[in-house]
Amino acid sequence: MDAPDISLPDLLRQPPEKLRALQDGLLRQMVALCYDHHPFYARLMRSHGLEPRHIQSCDDLVRLPPSSKKDFLDDPEAFRIDPDALPPEQSTLWKVIYTTGTTSGRPAPVYVTAFDHFAYLYACSKRQELIGLKDTDRLANLFPLTAFPMGAYARAPDEVAAVGAAVISTHTGRADTVFPVHRSLDDALAAIVRHRATVLWGVAGFVRRILMRAQEIGADFSAVRMAMITGEASSTAMREDLRQRMVALGCAGDRIVNRYGSTEQGGSMVECQPGSGFHSLAPDQLFHEAVDPQTGARKPDGEKGMQAFTHLARRGTAFLRYLVGDEASVSNEPCPHCGRTTPRITSQPVRVGDIVKIKGTLVNLQNLKDRLDRHHELREYQIVVQPSDAADPFSMDELLIRIAADGDREAIAGRIAEEALGAAHVRPRIAFVDADEIYDPITAAKPRRVVDLRPPRD
Numbered sequence: 001m002d003a004p005d006i007s008l009p010d011l012l013r014q015p016p017e018k019l020r021a022l023q024d025g026l027l028r029q030m031v032a033l034c035y036d037h038h039p040f041y042a043r044l045m046r047s048h049g050l051e052p053r054h055i056q057s058c059d060d061l062v063r064l065p066p067s068s069k070k071d072f073l074d075d076p077e078a079f080r081i082d083p084d085a086l087p088p089e090q091s092t093l094w095k096v097i098y099t100t101g102t103t104s105g106r107p108a109p110v111y112v113t114a115f116d117h118f119a120y121l122y123a124c125s126k127r128q129e130l131i132g133l134k135d136t137d138r139l140a141n142l143f144p145l146t147a148f149p150m151g152a153y154a155r156a157p158d159e160v161a162a163v164g165a166a167v168i169s170t171h172t173g174r175a176d177t178v179f180p181v182h183r184s185l186d187d188a189l190a191a192i193v194r195h196r197a198t199v200l201w202g203v204a205g206f207v208r209r210i211l212m213r214a215q216e217i218g219a220d221f222s223a224v225r226m227a228m229i230t231g232e233a234s235s236t237a238m239r240e241d242l243r244q245r246m247v248a249l250g251c252a253g254d255r256i257v258n259r260y261g262s263t264e265q266g267g268s269m270v271e272c273q274p275g276s277g278f279h280s281l282a283p284d285q286l287f288h289e290a291v292d293p294q295t296g297a298r299k300p301d302g303e304k305g306m307q308a309f310t311h312l313a314r315r316g317t318a319f320l321r322y323l324v325g326d327e328a329s330v331s332n333e334p335c336p337h338c339g340r341t342t343p344r345i346t347s348q349p350v351r352v353g354d355i356v357k358i359k360g361t362l363v364n365l366q367n368l369k370d371r372l373d374r375h376h377e378l379r380e381y382q383i384v385v386q387p388s389d390a391a392d393p394f395s396m397d398e399l400l401i402r403i404a405a406d407g408d409r410e411a412i413a414g415r416i417a418e419e420a421l422g423a424a425h426v427r428p429r430i431a432f433v434d435a436d437e438i439y440d441p442i443t444a445a446k447p448r449r450v451v452d453l454r455p456p457r458d
């Protein structure tokens, strides 16, 4: 297999038909490669009577049934292109990152070959006009040092290297190891001050805790000009909270760059400005669509469906029409804010698990999260759906909101209960707890904002 004809100059501003022609060509190569050498898709295509000649364009791709996270977690090795089928410069294993969520508790490997690694570096170095990282920046990698390499932790130094900036890794977190190499949140904060970091990058909930702690101790964050957040859906209100804290701290800037991606996908997606939607940074590596998970049909531009991506230039672990588990819409229209023509995810992605039935009513807990994020007095919060009687798993549902906050508890509880009634039409029980009980930034990679403790139902 030859290396593909890989890109176009100024890729994010190409006329849509030119971009689609490039994507179609890349897709044809990927489909042929997967048909011959990708165990899962070779099987899937044959079981549906599909051959590469049936999938010659991104429009034809709808003939292939979507695949799910469950398919991947059940057999991650089946999603790796056979390295023996490729020349060494494409197949040599560069690194392995892992995604969580397997039923066995073992993380699932995502193989990144030399080809994939260079593709990531290429996109990062070419598309910084959208992200805004500069070669003079000093970036604080605030992703935790976990027991296995997490995508974001591993990619932060790559992106910085691609740009020619500098990076410090703060190594918070905790792992089951005899080597005491982890640092505390205060150590991370001291490193930001010591190196005069200009950019913070981490999970939104963790960046927020860093900013809150910096406010508490009056840390010198005057060099910080930008914060990048990823790994956790964040609302407009949450990002505004971060921005206000940066202003209050006397930071050099208050830009919040909201990014969306996944370990499996690789390439990240970025907002050009708040609310613009997430622009694909690498439409020469990824094709995005919103699909109906039942029929596999593609949703029209702007209509919500299940998010799916297809790798267009990938040689390690590769996915075609892979459902990431979020609901959102996709648009191929030029961005009304910046004019870029690269495809965008145009609605805030909602985790499927965030749409739940409580007392028989369908509730979108993202709406409740959006409202709670506006309450700056909340240090942390967590939404719990559980049986109202702990001894009876089938008792009536209860909505419990656990909060950590300073101030007049009765007044705060009243305000939070009102928000829940407004957003979910359910009166919650409010419980006050310590912030670390909800999210301990040292032990947990990211906050769990929604917890459903009810027994599984079918």
Ligand SMILES: [Zn+2]
Binding pocket: 272, 273, 276, 279, 335, 336, 337, 338, 339, 340
């Ligand atoms: Zn834009």
